[in-house]
Amino acid sequence: MANARTPREQDSREQEKRSEYTPSSALPDPAPSDTHDYRWVATHVMGALDPMNASKRFRDGWEPCKADDHPEVHIPGNKEGNIEIGGLMLCRMPKERAQARARYYEKQADAQMTSVDNNFMRDNDPRMPLFKERRSEVSFGRGS
Numbered sequence: 516m517a518n519a520r521t522p523r524e525q526d527s528r529e530q531e532k533r534s535e536y537t538p539s540s541a542l543p544d545p546a547p548s549d550t551h552d553y554r555w556v557a558t559h560v561m562g563a564l565d566p567m568n569a570s571k572r573f574r575d576g577w578e579p580c581k582a583d584d585h586p587e588v589h590i591p592g593n594k595e596g597n598i599e600i601g602g603l604m605l606c607r608m609p610k611e612r613a614q615a616r617a618r619y620y621e622k623q624a625d626a627q628m629t630s631v632d633n634n635f636m637r638d639n640d641p642r643m644p645l646f647k648e649r650r651s652e653v654s655f656g657r658g659s
Contacts, residue, residue, distance in 0.1 A: 541601075543588045544588075551608060552610055552613040553607050554577060555603040555604065556569055556603065556605075556606045557569070557603055558603065559601075560602065565602075569604070575608075575616070576609075576612050576616070577606035577608050579604055579606050585605070588605065
């Protein structure tokens with residue numbers, strides 16, 4: 516009886532693979548585009564209309580996406596008009612403009628960091644430096 520068993524090395528569990536569960540996202544993703552970037556823009560906050568935010572985003576260059584243009588983002592009952600879920604409207608912007616916008620905000624962040632560093636280093640004393648440059652060094656196997 517014991518000899519009729521299959522050796523463990525020959526046993527394969529490939530056919531018994533478990534399926535993986537991944538929860539669905541709260542907002543569906545539109546199909547990627549080579550020409551546009553997508554973003555969900557708030558039109559309502561806590562159930563109240565927020566026209567200031569949407570208006571600012573539209574002036575920045577975001578434009579609402581039409582439901583007909585994105586059938587992969589299926590919303591029951593919304594065949595025409597804009598794609599809106601829970602107070603968020605799907606908008607798009609040409610990639611060139613989105614990259615220019617990202618560069619602008621990156622420059623702003625760099626300027627703010629430089630200002631903070633300059634303000635902090637104003638009180639620096641060479642006898643007791645506050646910190647050195649922002650760089651790190653990695654060494655492997657270096658003896659002491």
